[in-house]
Amino acid sequence: MTQQRGLDPYNSPKTFYGAEVRREREKRGWSQDTLGEKVFCSGTYIGQLEAAIRRPQLDMSRLLDEVFGTGEHFQRLCHLARKSKHADYFADAAELEKRAEVISQYAPMLVPGLLQTEAYARALVSEAQRFEPEDTVEALVRARLERQRILTQPTGPLLWVVMHEAVLRTQVGGPHVMAEQLRSVADVGRANRRVLVQVLPFEAGASAFLGADTANMTFSDAPPATYTESAYTGQLVEEPSLVVRYQRAYDLTRAASLPPEASLRLIEAVAKDYTKQ
Known part of the structure; x- marks a missing residue:
């Protein structure tokens, strides 16, 4: 799995998003593969989210809010993390x-x-x-x-x-x-x-x-x-x-x-x- 230990969660909205996914996942004792199964993606993809390699998607953020029961927390973070210099x-x-x-x-x-x-x-x-x-x-x-x-x-x-x-x-x-x-x-x-x-x-x-x-x-x-x-x-x-x-x-x-x-x-x-x- 993708390793993300050592990343500063406050370095950017994207790293904070990844740290929040990891925090909620580990709080429940789930592996990256387990969370991936619940939101219909691979454990590798979850690892890349947590490591701030992949930019979060709004649809995925809705699913994360559903399985974690976090209201619209990840959806709000997603809007911040998706800001870019590019279109x-x-x-x-x-x-x-x-x-x-x-x-x-x-x-x-x-x-x-x-x-x-x-x-x-x-x-x-x-x-x-x-x-x-x-x-x-x-x-x-x-x-x-x-x-x-x-x-x-x-x-x-x-x-x-x-x-x-x-x-x-x-x-x-x-x-x-x-x-x-x-x-x-x-x-x-x-x-x-x-x-x-x-x-x-x-x-x-x-x-x-x-x-x-x-x-x-x-x-x-x-x-x-x-x-x-x-x-x-x-x-x-x-x-x-x-x-x-x-x-x-x-x-x-x-x-x-x-x-x-x-x-x-x-x-x-x-x-x-x-x-x-």
């Missing part, structure tokens, strides 16, 4: 991203957030949040760039990105921003041995993946999960049969893509074209 629909995936061993991502239209330059990210967020104040835009840009720290950490994930050629051809922020962005992707792909980049060319035609941006994540201590996203919404998929289907679709798409070196050469060539505009 609520992405926040759970952002937490899992930090723990992933491998992230296999397909990008149909835009450069993935983990590879975006500041100028590219700001152009995207500014357009998507056109009616929001500037400080909101800046906060979202900063949060996106902070996520990229995992790519430089020794224990960070292996990132395998497949980008449709449309990503290279869709201008975001103008030619200068695109040239900088594509050069950055190519540089990371060449310099970081834990980042692999492939391009699905237009000539590949229909593929298993032509829809939403999708990231498959695998972990050393938990089952795999998939996150899919479209405009202003996203979904974390943990149903094993669905996760398997997403992974197979990704594998088929990767097989239809250009090899890594050819992909990097194409990205560099398109970046050079942008410098001429």
Whole structure:
């Protein structure tokens, strides 16, 4: 089971939530597996809640209040613990991203957030949040760039990105921003041995993946999960049969893509074209 001893319960709302789950569970003499059975999840998941690895969910909090007889205690704590720098629909995936061993991502239209330059990210967020104040835009840009720290950490994930050629051809922020962005992707792909980049060319035609941006994540201590996203919404998929289907679709798409070196050469060539505009 996940160990959480030594965590300061007052470090954050999430650690306090986990400490409260552990306190109520141990008061009744229940194991993590026993509590998991009562709220329809695994003991491992309970351990991850107690260790503040997983963000609590409102539905799970209602069940915990029911089995513990704690009124709305965990539901109230849940609202505090779910506060995040990221959009609520992405926040759970952002937490899992930090723990992933491998992230296999397909990008149909835009450069993935983990590879975006500041100028590219700001152009995207500014357009998507056109009616929001500037400080909101800046906060979202900063949060996106902070996520990229995992790519430089020794224990960070292996990132395998497949980008449709449309990503290279869709201008975001103008030619200068695109040239900088594509050069950055190519540089990371060449310099970081834990980042692999492939391009699905237009000539590949229909593929298993032509829809939403999708990231498959695998972990050393938990089952795999998939996150899919479209405009202003996203979904974390943990149903094993669905996760398997997403992974197979990704594998088929990767097989239809250009090899890594050819992909990097194409990205560099398109970046050079942008410098001429």
